[in-house]
Amino acid sequence: MVPLSHYLMFGAVLFFIGVIGVLTRRNAVIILMSIELMLNAVNITLISFGHFLHNVTGQIFAIFVIAVAAGEAAVGLAIIIEVFRGRKTLYVDEINIMRW
Amino acid sequence: MEILFFYLFAGIGTISAIMVITRRNVIHCALFLVLTFLCVAAIYVLLKAELLAGIQVLVYAGAIMVLFLFAILLINIERTKEIRYRQGQSPWAIILATIVFAQIAYLIFKTLEDTPLRPLGELSPDKVSQIGNTEVIGSVLYTKFLFPFEIASVLLLAAMIGAIILTKRFLKK
Numbered sequence: 114m115v116p117l118s119h120y121l122m123f124g125a126v127l128f129f130i131g132v133i134g135v136l137t138r139r140n141a142v143i144i145l146m147s148i149e150l151m152l153n154a155v156n157i158t159l160i161s162f163g164h165f166l167h168n169v170t171g172q173i174f175a176i177f178v179i180a181v182a183a184g185e186a187a188v189g190l191a192i193i194i195e196v197f198r199g200r201k202t203l204y205v206d207e208i209n210i211m212r213w
Numbered sequence: 214m215e216i217l218f219f220y221l222f223a224g225i226g227t228i229s230a231i232m233v234i235t236r237r238n239v240i241h242c243a244l245f246l247v248l249t250f251l252c253v254a255a256i257y258v259l260l261k262a263e264l265l266a267g268i269q270v271l272v273y274a275g276a277i278m279v280l281f282l283f284a285i286l287l288i289n290i291e292r293t294k295e296i297r298y299r300q301g302q303s304p305w306a307i308i309l310a311t312i313v314f315a316q317i318a319y320l321i322f323k324t325l326e327d328t329p330l331r332p333l334g335e336l337s338p339d340k341v342s343q344i345g346n347t348e349v350i351g352s353v354l355y356t357k358f359l360f361p362f363e364i365a366s367v368l369l370l371a372a373m374i375g376a377i378i379l380t381k382r383f384l385k386k
Contacts, residue, residue, distance in 0.1 A: 129314040134234035136306035168334035184372030191379040
């Protein structure tokens with residue numbers, strides 16, 4: 114029987130790998146992939162709590178998180194494609210014409 | 214036995230997640246992300262959430278990652294290897310993220326040993342696997358969570374319209 118803290122630690126490790134990916138990489142597509150990693154970590158936490166608290170609400174919430182993540186990935190990639198068409202670059206530190 | 218499978222899938226998932234954020238080639242990152250999603254789906258099976266494992270493989274590894282790969286191939290087609298791939302703030306980011314992770318890890322272990330876990334509902338995993346995971350989710354999703362379900366479908370419609378409008382080239386008359 115795997116204790117709850119092991120699942121939560123796996124979720125926390127995945128979440129912080131995603132955070133480091135968002136804050137570290139220059140490519141906008143990889144930043145989106147790290148956001149998907151963070152959403153998966155949240156799903157693991159939700160489902161493991163649902164398992165250990167004998168409640169199915171965790172899995173329902175995780176279904177909605179997956180649905181929202183699908184919509185957000187589509188719109189995010191559309192925005193990235195449009196920015197690439199305009200600026201001809203994908204690196205987030207070169208897209209800086211709105212800086213002061 | 215269950216602990217063995219958990220450590221196997223958690224280890225492979227963590228290593229491939231680290232590979233996602235450290236590879237230079239964007240396509241390698243996408244493929245390691247697919248491997249991470251499959252390991253997470255295996256963890257869902259360990260948690261007796263079989264419908265979520267199927268949904269994860271179909272939607273995340275099957276649809277979202279194919280979308281990512283198509284987008285990468287559309288916009289990155291001459292240059293899939295990066296020269297300088299880390300931002301200037303990356304040492305600070307790694308240090309601060311590790312500090313916050315240490316705080317969260319301490320919170321997890323301290324809270325779980327101080328307060329014992331009381332079950333909130335009456336659907337224990339044995340009862341759920343007796344009735345069937347899909348039946349239990351269906352009986353709750355369409356009765357108690359009907360309103361969020363309909364809102365999610367409206368949200369997906371809005372995302373679909375938004376993605377099409379954003380990338381449409383308007384023909385000049």
